[in-house]
Amino acid sequence: MKRIVTVQDISCVGKCSLTVALPIISAFGVEAAILPTAVLSTHTAFKKGFTVHDLSGEITPITAHWKSEGIDFDAIYTGYLASFDQIDLVKKMAADFPNALLFVDPAMGDNGKLYYGFDEAFAHKMAELCAIADIIVPNMTEASYMLDIPYVAEGYSEEYVKDILRRLCDMGAKKAVMTGVSLRENETGAMGYDSTTGEFFSYYHDRIPVSYHGTGDVFASACVGALMRGKSLHEAIAVAADFTYESIRLTEAEENHNWYGVNFEQAVPMIPELLK
Ligand code: PXL
Numbered sequence: 001m002k003r004i005v006t007v008q009d010i011s012c013v014g015k016c017s018l019t020v021a022l023p024i025i026s027a028f029g030v031e032a033a034i035l036p037t038a039v040l041s042t043h044t045a046f047k048k049g050f051t052v053h054d055l056s057g058e059i060t061p062i063t064a065h066w067k068s069e070g071i072d073f074d075a076i077y078t079g080y081l082a083s084f085d086q087i088d089l090v091k092k093m094a095a096d097f098p099n100a101l102l103f104v105d106p107a108m109g110d111n112g113k114l115y116y117g118f119d120e121a122f123a124h125k126m127a128e129l130c131a132i133a134d135i136i137v138p139n140m141t142e143a144s145y146m147l148d149i150p151y152v153a154e155g156y157s158e159e160y161v162k163d164i165l166r167r168l169c170d171m172g173a174k175k176a177v178m179t180g181v182s183l184r185e186n187e188t189g190a191m192g193y194d195s196t197t198g199e200f201f202s203y204y205h206d207r208i209p210v211s212y213h214g215t216g217d218v219f220a221s222a223c224v225g226a227l228m229r230g231k232s233l234h235e236a237i238a239v240a241a242d243f244t245y246e247s248i249r250l251t252e253a254e255e256n257h258n259w260y261g262v263n264f265e266q267a268v269p270m271i272p273e274l275l276k
Contacts, residue, residue, distance in 0.1 A: 008079035014043035015261025028225030131172030165193035
């Protein structure tokens with residue numbers, strides 16, 4: 001069985017980061033080891049009064065113990081990271097496990113805005129982690145902040161997205177996938193670029209005109225899960241996009257659904273079919 005270690009926070013309530021990654025990776029039939037970077041009472045979109053306990057000081061002792069036990073990983077999957085220090089610690093960790101595929105979701109923002117607590121300098125720091133990654137999966141907001149270009153919400157061309165993907169790989173990442181790409185009004189999906197072959201690929205589905213917190217985490221978890229189950233990156237983005245689409249559809253279908261995350265749990269039964 002493949003083993004992923006996922007490095008991100010525990011937002012106790014909020015359906016993002018580790019509370020999404022752990023169940024989804026497990027449901028893909030892949031071992032999910034975790035390296036929690038912080039414990040928050042909720043994710044930061046709750047805005048007022050959430051608690052944070054930083055666990056940065058645990059990262060090096062935990063990984064040192066793993067090394068002493070001879071533990072290795074097929075992939076390191078990083079998500080939301082909260083500080084410059086954490087990014088440096090994760091870069092060091094990645095260097096300690098050179099056999100692992102480094103899959104980075106630079107979870108920092110959405111809809112043209114950075115999440116609470118982040119600024120341009122943080123986006124540039126996150127670009128350093130992306131530069132050493134095998135695969136990165138930013139959305140349009142995150143890509144724009146990392147490249148220091150204006151965020152364009154809609155009306156862009158395929159060539160525009162290709163140019164961004166090339167520029168993301170020019171920073172150092174081997175492969176880049178952009179999520180939330182909408183080239184036509186009723187469609188959304190993901191476009192990828194493999195800088196080692198020069199190949200572009202994409203996958204689109206119907207667009208549900210809503211935006212939910214945590215969908216990037218659902219997509220990234222399913223994508224890395226599918227990769228570990230032997231799918232190519234092109235196939236994995238289709239699996240992840242279908243799984244994310246269904247999670248959003250099921251959320252919308254529930255009359256009194258919560259506002260803070262999607263019903264990915266109810267989409268889990270479709271995973272075996274997606275992996276066929
Ligand atoms: O990836 C989303 C996310 C994860 N973790 C925390 C967050 C957010 C988004 O706001 O605040 C703590």
